[in-house]
Amino acid sequence: MAEWHIGVIGGSGLYEPGDLQDAQEIQVNSAFGEPSGPIATGRIGGVKFSFIARHGAGHRLSPSDVNYRANVDALKRCGVTDLMAVSAIGSLREDIAPGEFVVVDQIIDRTLVRERSFFDKGIVAHVPLADPVCPRLSKMAGKACGKAGTRVHQGGTYVAIEGPQFSTRAESLMYREWGGDVIGMTAMPEARLAREAELPYVLIGMVTDYDCWRDKGDVDVAAILKVMAGNADKARSMLTHFGAGLPKQRKASPIDTILDTAIITPKDNWD
Ligand code: ADE
Numbered sequence: 001m002a003e004w005h006i007g008v009i010g011g012s013g014l015y016e017p018g019d020l021q022d023a024q025e026i027q028v029n030s031a032f033g034e035p036s037g038p039i040a041t042g043r044i045g046g047v048k049f050s051f052i053a054r055h056g057a058g059h060r061l062s063p064s065d066v067n068y069r070a071n072v073d074a075l076k077r078c079g080v081t082d083l084m085a086v087s088a089i090g091s092l093r094e095d096i097a098p099g100e101f102v103v104v105d106q107i108i109d110r111t112l113v114r115e116r117s118f119f120d121k122g123i124v125a126h127v128p129l130a131d132p133v134c135p136r137l138s139k140m141a142g143k144a145c146g147k148a149g150t151r152v153h154q155g156g157t158y159v160a161i162e163g164p165q166f167s168t169r170a171e172s173l174m175y176r177e178w179g180g181d182v183i184g185m186t187a188m189p190e191a192r193l194a195r196e197a198e199l200p201y202v203l204i205g206m207v208t209d210y211d212c213w214r215d216k217g218d219v220d221v222a223a224i225l226k227v228m229a230g231n232a233d234k235a236r237s238m239l240t241h242f243g244a245g246l247p248k249q250r251k252a253s254p255i256d257t258i259l260d261t262a263i264i265t266p267k268d269n270w271d
Helices: 068-078 135-147 169-178 187-196 221-245 254-261
Strands: 005-010 021-026 039-044 047-053 082-091 101-103 106-110 152-154 157-161 182-184 201-209
Touching (some): 047 221, 101 221, 135 221, 157 169
Parallel strands (some): 005 082
Antiparallel strands (some): 101 201
């Protein structure tokens, strides 16, 4: 058993983690290029946290421009044991309303132009991804969302689109037919890379809008920004409750050693 160290990737609206004690800002280099920005490390409820803003300071990086590999690699180099993504999402279901949170449990990947693997240099690995999020973290995150005073949906299928444009109405209706519950632009390849980095991953979606399947008009960015401001306060409160609610010691997860059985290339052929 070991100490927890939670890496947090803050999405649109969540640019700093709030209640971070003994905070320090560090620049971490990655072999995969530039991360989105510095990493803020510190403690919440006595637990180590390291935070990075996915879209960078001042929200300069579009979902297609985020260096997902560098962000995950930089957090891994900081020593994080688990990864929590907090992201703005649209809803594809009447029952999932703006202002509510969804602890996602499945992902449909419709992204097109992103580096999606760390294994591109003569080492072939096929990590399993049937369940792309960690059930243990998801359960604890759901409880923390409830304590933060938000309605929370435990489970839901996230459709990851390339963006940066929102979907057409035909696409939005099709995603509903496919079984999508929520929609966003960043869960992939982040979840894939977390698995390859042997980091259990949890994804908390903060609902900002109903996408375009429901009402006649377009998704309204001004309305999204308004909901986002309220969501961010709830997300910071959720992080505080999450830190306070973690068991004292971290038990090993099967994801910690997933590469042991995923790398196909024999060790003597590694470059
Ligand atoms: N992020 C927030 N709302 C979204 C939507 N409707 N589509 C894609 N990403 C989103």
